[in-house]
Amino acid sequence: AQKVTQAQTEISVVEKEDVTLDCVYETRDTTYYLFWYKQPPSGELVFLIRRNSFDEQNEISGRYSWNFQKSTSSFNFTITASQVVDSAVYFCALRYNFNKFYFGSGTKLNVKP
């Protein structure tokens, strides 16, 4: 069975603070993909990153960085120097079984000025 756990329901930070969103997953598949999506109040899902199970290299994209560790089944997401525009709900997702997505429960990030 697939499972994605985002233990942090809601996080509030002050602008310019760094923040890490946690994601822990479970799957029996040896090949799988992990994703992070941003969902602003308008509702659409904004793709942030995809990582396959064979690539454990950490990735940095501007203020965003991701730490993938298979040993702990974690795929954490860090925003450096957060901004008000980063306020949104962030979903971690596991893609399995021919492109079905299993989403975590989401973490609502509030960045205050």
Next chain:
Amino acid sequence: GAVVSQHPSWVICKSGTSVKIECRSLDFQATTMFWYRQFPKQSLMLMATSNEGSKATYEQGVEKDKFLINHASLTLSTLTVTSAHPEDSSFYICSALLIISNTEAFFGQGTRLTVV
């Protein structure tokens, strides 16, 4: 990049009526599309897999007679919520699978349904 468009973006309907939501892949063909549902402040849950030219596959607990899915062409899947009730009010979002690679799925912008 690949674009998936949903229409309408939001809809309000009366209890007992049916409402149709369209999901279109604008610049690519998709043999497979997926429909998700998101209740307020909750996660997205897969409802069904829509396959072009064949019957949709529903996830456990999803009523197929309530949520009719039609995938008549390689660029269009529709979800019809029949005899809608207030508890059907939700955010519905589709994703389309890129036919060439079958490895990438793209999400629509979602449809917010309110049943009054």
